[in-house]
Amino acid sequence: MAAVNRVFAAQLAGLPVFGPDGESIGKARDLVAGLRLDHQPPRVLGLVVEVSTRRRVFVPMLRVTAIESNAVTLATGSVNMRRFHQRPNEVLVLGQLLDARAHLASSGARLTVVDAAMEPTRTRDWVLAKLAVRQPRTGPLKLTGRRGGLQVLSWEDVSGLGLADLGTQPQGAGQLLMLFDTMRAVDVAATLRDLPLKRRHEVADAMDDEKLADVLEELPEDDQKELVDYLADERAADVLEAMSPDDAADLLGELGPTEQTRLLELMHPDESGPVRRLLAYSSDTAGGLMTPEPIVLAPDATVAEALAHIRNPDLTSALASMVFVCRPPQATPTGRYIGCVHFQRLLRRPPAELVASVADTDLPPLPPAAPLAELTRYFAAYNLTCAPVVDTRDHLLGAVTVDDVLDHLLPDGWRETGLRDLDPATPASPDSPAESDHA
Template identity: 85%
Template structure:
């Protein structure tokens, strides 16, 4: 195979990383470069690799033995398994360089960086040798036409020093394009690693639905910081787009005055279920539940039930079960009849009524049930979703197994990830 002599950062993003024996290591999430005081191309120090445990680690370029269109391969040698932390002289190519505004050194023409290419040197180092740039729209009267992409050597572009990148507004178009291919939990992890200013720029550029999904995956402190940054009206819109139980969890961490202010700005139809959840302690079934499970009346058919659980917006856990209740079907519902697991639905004739297939013997959780009781319940009945019914026999919500796990894991698990079993950290990461 011919040696690779130019690799673009956007092509590297998300590529799987394999060890010397073909074992899966993780995925590339960014490139780390060390900026220089002169105009020479900066050295590529290494890759930020996200392990299967969500931990992000630094992998020096000297450990990379092959870069192919569909994978990156590492050679033998130790790698520091501590969580990656950016150093003062370092820049993240995807996180900070993409969408940076600069100018051509010779003409002074304003440009935006949309990609960057690294090339190997004779000493086995890699340098960020070229930049893909685009001039702003509207030059020479072409207000609506997109200007062509150009690839130029690094030293032809000025305004990309460390102080430039940390002080100027950037926009987030290219970064959001990369985020489109990533799950919300992966976007959240990337967002956490960005400098605060850059994180805010990305949040400003995201649409409300996407930001709501990402916000649900952030640790509590990062959620609070981001909500505090957003204007109250937009923060309320984001809360409306979140799952009610996640919105309630976030609001419960805020000061009462801020909590009440945001609830008042939310639409009443969206704030009402959140207010009901806030009445329960966070470590009870009522505090864990979502008020929006799949609820059907007894005269609904199996075909209708299957159509409801095909909704792509439902989580896997919520789609695993439908609940049969007397009208009204919005929580708190009429009298709770029973539940039907989706596997049972698959075995029944489409025209059969769901009431005939409902499990009426499965006990329901009470809103006051403790986390320990909820955990034992899930273990005993092997469920992914469970009904929560009040003393008047009304379905008030459903608890899903992912919310139970979220509360059982150690505090701060989103920040630290899970430690790699049998891996010793290396003190040297070759970033000097």
């Protein structure tokens, strides 16, 4: 282990993890500590590392040989690939200790945990020796230093961080959300799944509707339904409005008819209308998989306007790969569908040229009833990432993207198991005794 005297947990979040020869293992996502019955500092058991398949695995601290400001190095490139599962006596330092409410042991003054630092011992163990805390500004000043300022205290100086306390007392989520701001929605979703149910609900309560909507779209169906059931109906409807219509329709399609109807009625008509239209189609057809919000332009729009729409950072790369040319109205279902233009063709045309003059009118559109097998053949045959869905009256209804097709082709539960488990030919890493003991 490199000579390091103190490492704060928040500094580890997201650091790349490498093997001894520089091979990439994944990213550090959390620390696992074992809480004690006495008031001694908890022993740090290991790291939660997210590997390339987005699976989160446990790496014992004995495997860690160096912790630097920009990376973590392991003694071996072989890790146990079994998914990390938290034990009853363990705490996730970032997931559960951050924002925890505690007390100054000497006076009982209220504190909020902002970060935790681990330090090495003479036996090569690591313990959570220090806590960075902040005192609520409304409380009486008990700590030295500026009112409301940060203080670094020894673990023994702080009380109220036992398993029973963390499992029952209310807890904020401000510090954890600050970490989430640096992570993709899919990574936040994976972190949320690893948290205990109480903590998961606290984090969901603290998120704004747009962020929670992004995270919900990346969660497995069972976790989506659990969170929607937890949220108040009005909040659930607001989050559904913030989701893309196709993802909202997929989620509502998993709910019972009564709950589905109740949430749709609470949504704004402009937001619920596209979702209702998607629910009218089977989920494994072009109509059920499409998004009703592709880029749609009038025939007199210019290439420059089309490129400006493609630059919208809120669009996925698949949706941004193609624009569709239709007669007014441009909202789906549109007026008569004319054709589509791939963004590469737009890049090769003069900015002032009209999109109608460069539209591909020969590409056959998909009917809304096209089954999944037909969709896969269509995308393979035409080498597309986005395709138009048009009804019998030549109205553009939406667009299907290749990621939605892949989502339905993969086995149920692929988000939980990770992509590695889908390939039976991939060899498993050998288990070390320490790793096997934790799995």
